[in-house]
Amino acid sequence: MSREEFISSFQDKLTTSFGKSMEEATNKEAYQTVSLILRDMILRNWQKTQNKQREKDEKQMYYFSMEFLLGRLIESNLINTGLEKICVEALIELGFKPEEVFSEELDAGLGNGGLGRLAACFLDSLASLNLPGHGMGIRYKYGLFQQKMVNGYQVELPDYWLKDDYMWETKRSEKAIEVHFAGNVQLQSADGHLQVEHTDYERVLAIPYDVPIVGYDNQFVNSLRLWSAESMPNSFHFHSQKGTDYYHYLDYKRSVEQISEFLYPDDSYYEGKLLRLKQQYFLVSAGLQSIIRRFKKKHNDFLLFPQKIAIQINDTHPSLVIPELMRLLMDIEKLSWDDAWDITIQTVAYTNHTTLVEALEKWPVHMVKSLLPRIYMIIEEINERFCQSIYFEHPALRNEIANMAIISYEQIHMAHLAIVGSHSINGVAKLHTEIIKKREMKNFYRVFPERFNNKTNGITHRRWLLNVNPSLAQLISNTIGDGWIKEPRKLIHLIKYTDDSSLQDEISSVKLKNKQKLAKYIRDEYQITIDPNSLFDVHIKRLHGYKRQLLNLFHILHLYQLCKENPNVQFTPRTFIFGAKAAPGYHFAKQVIKLITAAADKINHDPFVKDKLKLIFLENYNVSLAEKIIPAADISEQISTASKEASGTGNMKLMMNGALTIGTLDGANIEIRDMVGPKNIFTFGLNSKEVFEYQQNGDYRARDVYNSDQRLSAVMDTLVNQSFFQDDVEFKNIYYSLLYNNDEYFVLKDFDSYVEAHQHVEQTYRNESSWNKKSITNIAHSGKFSSDRTISEYANEIWNIHPM
Numbered sequence: 001m002s003r004e005e006f007i008s009s010f011q012d013k014l015t016t017s018f019g020k021s022m023e024e025a026t027n028k029e030a031y032q033t034v035s036l037i038l039r040d041m042i043l044r045n046w047q048k049t050q051n052k053q054r055e056k057d058e059k060q061m062y063y064f065s066m067e068f069l070l071g072r073l074i075e076s077n078l079i080n081t082g083l084e085k086i087c088v089e090a091l092i093e094l095g096f097k098p099e100e101v102f103s104e105e106l107d108a109g110l111g112n113g114g115l116g117r118l119a120a121c122f123l124d125s126l127a128s129l130n131l132p133g134h135g136m137g138i139r140y141k142y143g144l145f146q147q148k149m150v151n152g153y154q155v156e157l158p159d160y161w162l163k164d165d166y167m168w169e170t171k172r173s174e175k176a177i178e179v180h181f182a183g184n185v186q187l188q189s190a191d192g193h194l195q196v197e198h199t200d201y202e203r204v205l206a207i208p209y210d211v212p213i214v215g216y217d218n219q220f221v222n223s224l225r226l227w228s229a230e231s232m233p234n235s236f237h238f239h240s241q242k243g244t245d246y247y248h249y250l251d252y253k254r255s256v257e258q259i260s261e262f263l264y265p266d267d268s269y270y271e272g273k274l275l276r277l278k279q280q281y282f283l284v285s286a287g288l289q290s291i292i293r294r295f296k297k298k299h300n301d302f303l304l305f306p307q308k309i310a311i312q313i314n315d316t317h318p319s320l321v322i323p324e325l326m327r328l329l330m331d332i333e334k335l336s337w338d339d340a341w342d343i344t345i346q347t348v349a350y351t352n353h354t355t356l357v358e359a360l361e362k363w364p365v366h367m368v369k370s371l372l373p374r375i376y377m378i379i380e381e382i383n384e385r386f387c388q389s390i391y392f393e394h395p396a397l398r399n400e401i402a403n404m405a406i407i408s409y410e411q412i413h414m415a416h417l418a419i420v421g422s423h424s425i426n427g428v429a430k431l432h433t434e435i436i437k438k439r440e441m442k443n444f445y446r447v448f449p450e451r452f453n454n455k456t457n458g459i460t461h462r463r464w465l466l467n468v469n470p471s472l473a474q475l476i477s478n479t480i481g482d483g484w485i486k487e488p489r490k491l492i493h494l495i496k497y498t499d500d501s502s503l504q505d506e507i508s509s510v511k512l513k514n515k516q517k518l519a520k521y522i523r524d525e526y527q528i529t530i531d532p533n534s535l536f537d538v539h540i541k542r543l544h545g546y547k548r549q550l551l552n553l554f555h556i557l558h559l560y561q562l563c564k565e566n567p568n569v570q571f572t573p574r575t576f577i578f579g580a581k582a583a584p585g586y587h588f589a590k591q592v593i594k595l596i597t598a599a600a601d602k603i604n605h606d607p608f609v610k611d612k613l614k615l616i617f618l619e620n621y622n623v624s625l626a627e628k629i630i631p632a633a634d635i636s637e638q639i640s641t642a643s644k645e646a647s648g649t650g651n652m653k654l655m656m657n658g659a660l661t662i663g664t665l666d667g668a669n670i671e672i673r674d675m676v677g678p679k680n681i682f683t684f685g686l687n688s689k690e691v692f693e694y695q696q697n698g699d700y701r702a703r704d705v706y707n708s709d710q711r712l713s714a715v716m717d718t719l720v721n722q723s724f725f726q727d728d729v730e731f732k733n734i735y736y737s738l739l740y741n742n743d744e745y746f747v748l749k750d751f752d753s754y755v756e757a758h759q760h761v762e763q764t765y766r767n768e769s770s771w772n773k774k775s776i777t778n779i780a781h782s783g784k785f786s787s788d789r790t791i792s793e794y795a796n797e798i799w800n801i802h803p804m
């Protein structure tokens with residue numbers, strides 16, 4: 001398509017869809033018009049890809065996830081279809097500002113954080129690598145809440161992302177599926193077969209909405225299928241004489257529609273809410289039934305199923321695929337238990353995302369029994385057979401059976417179900433996989449050593465470099481050619497230029513421009529002026545105790561006190577930037593947010609430190625905000641308590657944009673250090689082994705650390721000193737959790753070495769050439785962290801799917 005053709009379709013579509021002329025068109029209409037043009041093109045390639053796959057009967061992979069944190073798709077779709085340049089030029093020629101037009105798209109925020117964003121990056125890589133792999137998720141009417149700051153406190157507002165039509169979805173009513181809840185199950189034996197009778201169940205209609213997932217420069221288009229729950233008016237029995245039926249029907253309709261109403265806002269946390277269980281089964285049952293329906297169009301032998309279908313479950317959230325696939329194969333397709341079990345195991349693979357106990361899913365037996373009676377029976381049988389097999393085949397583990405059982409103490413352990421019912425169990429970074437094998441799941445590792453493997457996470461370099469940082473992308477291409485776009489490992493060629501002073505200067509001037517742009521955004525949105533020449537220190541991720549935003553804040557308060565004590569202190573001006581949402585019920589996390597904003601208030605209004613320190617808390621951290629911040633970061637804060645962050649992916653995005661990491665030896669930070677070398681990353685703090693030893697021996701005393709470090713006690717005392725923060729706010733709870741509950745996350749313990757690491761950062765930043773050299777080194781090694789590498793590993797080692 002040429003620019004002229006683009007402009008002429010633009011004018012056409014604007015007239016036929018909105019009845020408007022160019023002069024009257026708003027930014028939103030311009031956005032929708034561009035999307036419509038793009039959609040036509042994508043839909044053609046989508047159909048072609050699907051036809052080809054049907055013809056070839058290629059094995060397909062389905063990625064089941066309760067979360068897909070897509071953000072906006074407009075720019076990614078323009079880049080991947082190769083239309084970006086033409087579209088941008090055309091919009092400018094027509095008098096629009098492309099950036100304003102694109103920002104009319106509302107973020108699809110159907111995820112909490114890393115886990116949901118990973119699923120989105122994986123879809124981009126699958127399509128870009130010509131791999132037949134699709135997403136299965138829920139079309140939540142409300143995504144992750146919008147965070148609004150009121151007096152420095154987080155307030156949650158509903159995220160009604162569907163208020164304008166969603167331009168990328170296609171509703172497929174004709175492919176609806178029925179999902180059944182509750183009711184009674186009777187088992188009968190009929191001519192040697194088990195006959196299962198399910199009666200009095202609630203019927204729910206699952207309607208798929210498909211979103212095309214466009215590959216980069218390959219005309220290859222996969223699908224993300226998002227299911228929406230609808231009631232079935234015709235299935236409702238109107239029979240009462242009293243005229244109350246209508247109200248019963250409305251109750252039923254409301255309760256059904258709730259299923260896909262909203263995303264649970266918890267990250268790395270488990271709550272046994274009935275509606276969440278309903279959501280999980282709804283996704284799993286609708287998804288599997290649609291996969292089987294498609295499979296049956298070509299095949300009647302289910303033993304072929306694992307050769308044609310692979311299913312990956314993103315954490316245990318969709319682990320009901322295991323009993324549901326058993327149910328469908330046995331009750332509907334009439335396979336034996338043994339055949340169904342072999343097929344299920346060979347088909348399903350499980351990704352573990354956390355070892356935090358508070359995040360491990362355990363459903364109460366009574367809940368599963370009443371909501372999913374047949375599924376409960378199958379889980380019981382899986383459990384029975386598994387425990388028997390340990391007893392007879394692994395006598396050394398007999399004493400561990402109670403700890404390994406799927407059902408124990410009236411609870412169903414979903415991680416145990418996922419391990420027992422799948423052929424692959426993977427962690428998401430080397431350290432995390434080792435922790436799973438050696439500690440958290442060591443008994444299971446003894447039984448199934450061949451199932452455990454590592455797949456270090458990645459991010460799509462197309463969105464997180466090419467799209468969000470076009471000037472850096474251009475500079476890289478000018479230096480080493482643009483081969484890195486298709487083969488991100490080629491970024492390593494930059495390593496030859498680390499000492500090249502002209503590249504160093506250019507890297508630094510690209511960074512400065514990105515910082516100026518972010519500074520302008522912050523001035524426009526927050527009326528706060530920050531200095532683009534100061535060091536931008538960025539801490540963006542969900543707010544959680546283990547991610548230790550508190551440690552960062554303590555360091556900032558320490559710097560503040562230093563400046564106050566000694567106005568002549570040698571000082572590198574710094575701007576600290578936070579972005580974080582707290583789960584609405586997570587009281588501690590919300591208090592930390594208030595603490596950050598209270599400190600910001602104090603510091604930013606103190607004329608004494610005016611040119612030295614600024615602290616900004618950016619509201620409503622989401623994908624689009626991340627895209628604004630990351631290109632402008634100098635320092636990336638990755639300071640989780642060692643062993644707690646399974647991988648992290650924010651660390652990878654920032655590294656790829658030339659930020660240097662200050663971090664603990666946790667998650668993928670370790671692999672980042674292994675790539676760039678210890679001189680090009682600032683590590684500090686306890687390692688995971690030391691953390692485990694303290695936990696095991698119980699010999700950590702937070703109080704002693706407090707008493708022995710005067711800088712730390714001076715900072716912490718501001719939390720309970722009524723005169724420090726304005727409005728007499730105090731932060732007793734935080735103070736107590738550190739001193740009286742003994743600092744679960746070792747904030748105090750790591751403070752000293754964190755301060756020291758920051759001094760090292762500051763020294764390094766003063767030497768511009770050395771800093772730029774480290775920055776280039778980080779970019780050069782970031783190719784390993786492209787999700788293209790991760791997805792190739794999954795494809796070859798777990799799914800056995802092939803590029804088409």
Ligand SMILES: *Cc1c(COP(=O)(O)O)cnc(C)c1O
Nearest residue numbers: 113114541622623626648649650
């Ligand atoms: C990448 C990303 C995350 C994950 O960040 P971590 O630092 O790995 O926790 C969370 N939220 C958004 C919006 C992201 O883009």
